[in-house]
Amino acid sequence: MDGRAHVVDAYCPHLGANLAVGGRVVGDCIECPFHGWQFRGEDGKCTTIPYTDKVPDFAQIKTWPSCEVNGMILVWYHCDGGAPEWAVPEQAEITSKEWVYRGYTEHFVSAHIQEIPENAADFAHLTFLHGPVFMSGTDLRYTRSKLWDSVKHCWKAEWQPEPEPNKHCSQMVVQHSLTVFGKHFSFLDFFVRARQVGPGLVFLTFEHAFLGRGVILQSVTPVEPLLQHVVHRIYYQRAMPAAIPKFILNVECIQFERDIMIWNNKQYLSKPLLVKEDSTIQRHRRWFAQFYSKNSTRFTRQKDGLDW
Ligand code: FES
Ligand SMILES: [Fe+2]
Incomplete structure (x- = not known):
């Protein structure tokens, strides 16, 4: 009603119905499809029980800190219940509608969330895995x-x-070019900046001499242990024909699916066998370690033996 998005638990505290399946928004509340209890989005308080006059004080559903920015609704999750420690930056060109939405891709990846951002610090795979033309x-x-x-x-x-106060961010800067028979073919010279914000969000901004500018927003959402839901959405300069961003998203999708074939089938090595040129991978792991706390879930089952 007030135009703000709120996020509450999926399951009703009354008898456990799923509010996302048949529940509806009534005013500033969500109404459960089972017995019609209504919970206020802002604080989760139960405001109405259709068959009683007295709503008990303790009737409440859990609410989650959330925000709406760049066309996304984002939820903050901390395994110890900690409050949000940073805000998601706004991409000004999206808010001002200078850049418009031009499509998305969606994948499920069987891997630990850390594997996906770690890609940005793994330079050797760029040439080998992403070198062959799309x-x-x-x-x-x-x-x-x-x-x-x-x-x-x-x-x-x-x-x-990035330094304080943005130590939850990191940046990969890439100069992309295309060669044909070893000759530089400048048509696909792209300058790409991949800014990682926290463990699950990347702003991939593109700049090209005459094909314009835009951003791919990558979100990685864990949906169950070792399963990630990855969405890429592209926003591009309104004046550019939609075919350009759609082509870019398509090429990015092909390259991303090559990584997926690796991730879906790889093992996580806590002690990888690295050479000096791989040292950024270790630096990335040290940087990523800030997103774990003492109570973060640890998977201890994966062993080298056959007794899994
Ligand atoms: S289970 Fe939600 S109102 Fe009863
Ligand atoms: Fe990759």
Whole structure:
């Protein structure tokens, strides 16, 4: 009613019905589909029980800290119940409608959430995994085929954590170019900045000499242990034909699906065998460690033996 989004627990504290299935918003409350109890979005207080005059004080549903920004509704989760420690930055061009929404992709990835951001600090995989031209597809058994050998993506990347007060952020800066028979083909020279904000959000901003500017917003949401729901949404300069951002999103999707084939099948190594050129991976792990606390869930089952 007041136009603000609120987030409450899915299950009704009365008898456990799922409010997301058949529940409806009535005024500033959500009404449970089972017995019609109504809970206020702002603080979770039960305001109405249709068959009693006296609503007990303790009738309440849990509310979650949330915000609405860049066309997303985001929920803060802390395993110890801690309050939000940072705000999600607003992309001014989205709010001002200078950049408009041009589509999304959606994937489920069987991996730990940490594997996905760690990609930004793994420079060696850029050339090897993402080097073969996008036309060679997503199936890693065929991407390195001779057919496409003459066209390559080249990536020059750097990764840095940000200083206080943004230590929950890090940035990967990438210069992307395309070579055909080893010759630089400047049409696809892109400058990409991937700004990681917290463990689950990335702002991938693009700049191209004449194809314009835009952003892909990547969100990674854990939906169950070791299963991530990943969404990429692209916003691009309104004046540019929609085909341009759709092409960019498509190429990004192909490259991302190559990573997925690795993630879906890999093992997490807490002590990887690294060479000096891989040192950014360790720096990234030290940076990412800030998102765990003493009570964070740990998976101890994965062992090297066969007794899983
Ligand atoms: S279970 Fe929600 S009102 Fe009864
Ligand atoms: Fe990757």
